[in-house]
Amino acid sequence: MTAQYLTAQQETRPTAATKPVRWAADAVATMREGARVRLDYSAQSLWRVDRVIEEIRREEAPYAAVESVLRGFGAYAGEVIVRQTGAEWWTAGGDHWVRTPDGRLWDPIDEARRCFGGQGSLRLLCRDATAPAG
Template sequence: MTTVTSESTTRPAAAAKPVRWAADAAAVLREGARLRLDYSAQSLWRVDRGIDGIRREGAPYAAVETVLRGLGAYGGEVIVRQAGGEWWATGGDHWVRTPDGRLWDPIDEARRCFAGHGSLRLLCRDATAGG
């Protein structure tokens, strides 16, 4: 058996889509809004503010649904990296499971943020605090 050394091949299959969505969202924000996202917990403050800005501009949900999914996936990837969690998927939904066994839904949290009552930064804080 060969030794696997790259992160992309050692991660669970459930991570494939959200990791791509997160990378795409980070690239869009880097190019469009000139926001640098480095997968740190602190970067989620900028993501929350960005989502709030989109909401204040009055963008219809249907127009930003893919962006919100990507930003939620980015938030989830921050939790995975900060807390040592992993992506889980079932029925097309994706969650992050932290080592303490708790499940988190950062993609839904991005939607909640867009609705005015969520925060990826606070979700990450709670997820990385342990249980």
């Protein structure tokens, strides 16, 4: 779980947040309607998201078929961090990051992709992002 650093072309909320907030809301609606799983933007809900990604991975779904779902889960995790810490969404070059008030940058959308590859955890990313730097 590493913080990332951005280049000069950065946008802050609300512009940078528009897409990830929508992606997160879409993930919440899809999980509620399709899987009957309620996501409430709590850190605890990320346990469920990690489990769902693990189930998708075990089913060996092709990445192209689940790319937008993973993006939504990553955006959802980012919104959990934003809501818990007062962080902001940042964007550059089409990528989106969360910048926590201590200045660290996190890439929850990439972390969702890493989860799908068996290497990451949105729950642990949130834990690290909400913990004091140091």
